[in-house]
Amino acid sequence: MKAFEVVLHHVEDEIFNGHLRVGSLLPAERVLALDLGVSRTAVREAMRTLQAQGIIESTVGAGSTGGTRISGEHGWAITNLLRLHVALELFSPADVLSTRVLLEQQNIAAAIAQGTEADYDGIQVILDEMSRPATPLRRFNELDTEFHAAIAQISGNHLIRALTIAVRESIARDVRGAAAQDMDLQVFRQMVIEQHAGILAGIRNGETTHAQELMSHHLNWRWASLLTP
Amino acid sequence: MKAFEVVLHHVEDEIFNGHLRVGSLLPAERVLALDLGVSRTAVREAMRTLQAQGIIESTVGAGSTGGTRISGEHGWAITNLLRLHVALELFSPADVLSTRVLLEQQNIAAAIAQGTEADYDGIQVILDEMSRPATPLRRFNELDTEFHAAIAQISGNHLIRALTIAVRESIARDVRGAAAQDMDLQVFRQMVIEQHAGILAGIRNGETTHAQELMSHHLNWRWASLLTP
Numbered sequence: 022m023k024a025f026e027v028v029l030h031h032v033e034d035e036i037f038n039g040h041l042r043v044g045s046l047l048p049a050e051r052v053l054a055l056d057l058g059v060s061r062t063a064v065r066e067a068m069r070t071l072q073a074q075g076i077i078e079s080t081v082g083a084g085s086t087g088g089t090r091i092s093g094e095h096g097w098a099i100t101n102l103l104r105l106h107v108a109l110e111l112f113s114p115a116d117v118l119s120t121r122v123l124l125e126q127q128n129i130a131a132a133i134a135q136g137t138e139a140d141y142d143g144i145q146v147i148l149d150e151m152s153r154p155a156t157p158l159r160r161f162n163e164l165d166t167e168f169h170a171a172i173a174q175i176s177g178n179h180l181i182r183a184l185t186i187a188v189r190e191s192i193a194r195d196v197r198g199a200a201a202q203d204m205d206l207q208v209f210r211q212m213v214i215e216q217h218a219g220i221l222a223g224i225r226n227g228e229t230t231h232a233q234e235l236m237s238h239h240l241n242w243r244w245a246s247l248l249t250p
Numbered sequence: 251m252k253a254f255e256v257v258l259h260h261v262e263d264e265i266f267n268g269h270l271r272v273g274s275l276l277p278a279e280r281v282l283a284l285d286l287g288v289s290r291t292a293v294r295e296a297m298r299t300l301q302a303q304g305i306i307e308s309t310v311g312a313g314s315t316g317g318t319r320i321s322g323e324h325g326w327a328i329t330n331l332l333r334l335h336v337a338l339e340l341f342s343p344a345d346v347l348s349t350r351v352l353l354e355q356q357n358i359a360a361a362i363a364q365g366t367e368a369d370y371d372g373i374q375v376i377l378d379e380m381s382r383p384a385t386p387l388r389r390f391n392e393l394d395t396e397f398h399a400a401i402a403q404i405s406g407n408h409l410i411r412a413l414t415i416a417v418r419e420s421i422a423r424d425v426r427g428a429a430a431q432d433m434d435l436q437v438f439r440q441m442v443i444e445q446h447a448g449i450l451a452g453i454r455n456g457e458t459t460h461a462q463e464l465m466s467h468h469l470n471w472r473w474a475s476l477l478t479p
Binding site: 069093103178181188 | 254265272291295299303304305320322324331334339340346410413
């Protein structure tokens with residue numbers, strides 16, 4: 022076993038046996054190096070691995086405010102990983118699209134089964150801001166993400182929510198680049214808003230199959246440019 | 251930006267712009283360090299990050315057989331990441347179970363829509379080996395994984411297949427540990443075999459909803475010990 026793997030397995034074991042939990046502070050590098058009989062370089066290499074997996078985060082500061090802790094933020098690590106794997110064509114755009122349709126249709130079913138009027142009103146606020154012509158494109162794209170995340174949020178299933186966002190973001194940059202080239206921007210924005218509004222109306226009215234079909238249509242339209250070479 | 255991040259972003263950019271593809275050989279550590287004006291330690295830290303994401307793999311050897319290459323193997327990286335996140339309770343067993351039911355039900359629909367008799371016969375071969383009393387428990391567990399992977403394989407959607415296996419493996423160790431304590435092993439094995447056989451019969455007969463219900467029942471039964479504290 023390489024030196025950095027000794028450190029990695031030690032930290033993983035401490036996670037699996039429950040000694041390290043979200044928010045736990047890791048020992049200082051020199052302490053870990055001494056305890057495990059490896060170099061500080063090996064400790065730092067292991068820390069990079071754990072950082073890439075979203076397991077630890079470092080904060081600057083002295084005493085209780087600084088140091089390396091077990092992180093509670095994780096979604097971005099899955100997103101990063103999928104983004105690179107999509108770029109390497111390990112997963113095709115068609116595979117990513119089907120997966121997203123599956124997840125988003127489940128989110129709609131859950132949003133209808135478990136959503137409250139307050140949940141739906143919150144999504145309407147997002148749509149209202151998207152509808153303002155003065156909203157800059159960058160903000161429009163953020164709100165687009167928020168719309169889908171807000172629907173995913175209602176189920177309370179953190180894993181499906183994380184996967185929905187990761188799958189979406191793994192390809193979002195390509196989708197935005199292609200869409201901007203193909204169409205007048207005002208027409209494009211208006212179509213996104215209308216499709217979102219239709220989906221929200223379907224959710225409010227409890228029309229599961231209809232809202233799911235609208236979502237599937239929306240995603241297929243949005244990603245069409247990636248699927249036709 | 252830290253020195254290792256300079257290296258990381260360089261390699262990621264080369265992936266996103268298509269210069270690095272699956273199988274591409276990376277420059278030697280000392281060459282990368284020289285080109286990017288960083289230390290070899292920084293290069294090695296970046297390599298650990300890429301390794302953790304399943305992006306690169308190192309092989310030992312001289313000339314064209316050795317070195318660090320862009321990897322085509324990726325599933326284990328998603329599995330590793332989810333396993334740690336489940337251990338940190340970022341995703342609850344109930345969330346993981348619902349996600350798996352969703353994925354496996356999609357796999358059944360695809361296996362019915364796209365499967366051939368040869369596909370189904372291949373799954374039967376797995377069940378036959380599971381049914382032999384002489385099959386050791388370790389092999390039985392491997393075949394259990396193969397059964398679910400073979401159904402996922404039929405769709406040809408690599409992302410859904412990778413997620414199915416990752417979600418399953420993220421919690422498999424806990425499921426096996428709990429099941430072994432609760433029940434006579436022969437009874438347990440017989441129940442797994444019968445449930446698998448029912449699912450396969452449902453797929454062969456094109457009974458989508460029935461086969462999906464059997465799968466949901468199977469997974470809920472298998473994971474029950476994790477959901478009742």
